[in-house]
Amino acid sequence: MIHFTKLRWKNFLSTGNTFTEIHLDRSPSTLIVGHNGAGKSTMLDALSFALFGKPHRDIKKLQLVNSINNRDALVEVEFTISNVEFKVVRGIKPNKFEIWQNGKMVDQSSTSRDYQKFLEQNILKLNHKSFHQVVVLGSSSFIPFMQLPTYHRREVIEDLLDIQIFGKMNQILKEQSQRLKEDAKDNKYRVELVKDKIGLQKDYIREIADINDGQISDKRKSIEESQSTITGIQESNAALSLSIEESSNGLKENISNAQSKKQSLLKYKAQFEQQIKSVVKDAKFYENNEQCPTCEQDIAEELRQDKLETAHEKARELNKAVIDASSQSAAVETNILELDSISEKVREDTSELTLNNKEISRLQKQITALEKDITKLTSKEGDLGEANSKLTRLSEERDSLTERKLELSEQKTYQEAVGEMLKDSGIKTKVIKQYLPVMNKLINHYLQVMDFYVSFNLDESFTETIKSRFRDSFNYASFSEGEKQRIDLALLFTWRQIARMKNSASSNLLILDETFDSSLDNDGIENLLKILETLEEGTNTFIISHKGDVLDGKFRSKIEFTKERNFSKIK
Secondary structure: OEEEEEEEEEOEOOEOOOOEEEEOOOOOEEEEEEOOOOOOOHHHHHHHHHHHOOOOOOOOHHHHEOOOOOOOEEEEEEEEEOOEEEEEEEEEOOOEEEEEEOOEEOOOOOOHHHHHHHHHHHHHOOOHHHHHHHOEEEOOOOOOHHHOOHHHHHHHHHHHOOOHHHHHHHHHHHHHHHHHHHHHHHHHHHHHHHHHHHHHHHHHHHHHHHOOHHHHHHHHHHHHHHHHHHHHHHHHHHHHHHHHHHHHOOHHHHHHHHHHHHHHHHHHHHHHHHHHHHHHHHHHHHHHOOEOOOOOOEOOHHHHHHHHHHHHHHHHHHHHHHHHHHHHHHHHHHHHHHHHHHHHHHHHHHHHHHHHHHHHHHHHHHHHHHHHHHHHHOOHHHHHHHHHHHHHHHHHHHHHHHHHHHHHHHHHHHHHHHHHHHOHHHHHHHHHHHHHHHHHHHHHHHHHHOOOOOEEEEOOOOOEEEEOOOOOEEOHHHOOHHHHHHHHHHHHHHHHHHHHHHOOOOEOEEEEEOOOOOOOOHHHHHHHHHHHHOOOOOOEEEEEOOOHHHHOOOOOEEEEEEEEOOEEEEO
16 A cells, blocks of 8 residues: 655746645545635646656646746655655656655666656556546546546556556566577577587598598697797796896885985975076166165165175076086986886886796697697597597487477467466456456445446446436436546545555545536535545545635645745645
């Protein structure tokens, strides 16, 4: 059973950027009222959109976004199934679709279509059509059960009776049958292939006597060549290992020291150059000024000359230091390049050593294989024995494939029999036949409670037969709108009872959208109220209506929607 607990939405239809929130399980019955356009039916659209990605009414997706804010439309619905908590979040601009289970988001690696399929088939266990047959009865964009095409009626009933599994099993069986067909085709191919191999093996056995001693000689020669090559590679590896060891000794430390020295020299050079700039600045001051700019007193010529000579001398010393630092830096850079070259040589030698070892391994494997070939070739009797053993194995494989062919034929016969059972006319129809009397009994019970005394019966194709007290025959379309609504209500309550009996698509939630406002007369309204009072414990009924004055006080709680500044909100 699906136990809905909370629904909230924002920037959805006429709702603004503040969440409108409704607790779905706090009251057994709740009346929802408000003026036209106040947002009463938004609850239905929000719930349907959250669960199925489409609203209850015929509204395009982009039209669901509040036209003033024009973004961040968001709907969230919370519910529990078997003590497992779920939350579905769906949004527009930006698009959003999340399923949360016990506070953890369900993996979204699949496409949105597969994600929706997972929600309907693995969690809710019902689809959009079934949901609107057992949870919602509305006057807008609602297609009653009796107005659905026959195949859609069947889908609803199969959801209620939880027998869709047989359809899934039939699909799986079809896939298995296709695989079985492919296996049979593959088996036939393999039988022919083994027969060809058997013929070739017999020819091979007859030709074994023609083995040439030259084959053994060639293989031994190849072994000697490989061993000689291995010896040469090993000598080369010894030289490479020695070179790597010598070159690597202290290499990292030398590179690190050289890099550090280079950085220090560059730092000193930069400091000297900065000092030169300062000295040049001071010299230019005394060259360009005979008076102090601050006190406007004359600067003694002797002082000026002394300052200039001191500056020039210091500049010469600093320039010499810069040149010296540059020279040392260049030497260090040369050293670094030499060290890098040595490092590169070590890497190349190491790479060559690795390749050499791989080649040695390959040659050793080749030698082992050649030695095995020689052993076989030097034993004609053993070779014949192996050849005959292979022929025996091929014959056994042929026999096994022939046996497999018989098994596949039996499986095909079995699958055909099971397929007949899983067809719509098979097990599913038998289950439906068992429940039809119960369904018809419940439908007629609810019709009588609503003072509509007819004999209503659905057959296996879900076609109605309706007879009056006087045995006159009618169909659904022949009744008035008020009578049709009584039938729709009877079917709704029946489907809820069946769902609860099967524990399939049952829910605590029941929403009647403007049902009291349409074609029901006063007696019909009173009778409907009686039915609502007798609903199972744990049912949470929401009645959306314009007749607040008539229905006020007849339900445990009340929610009133109003509009302020073009935004819908709960008063």
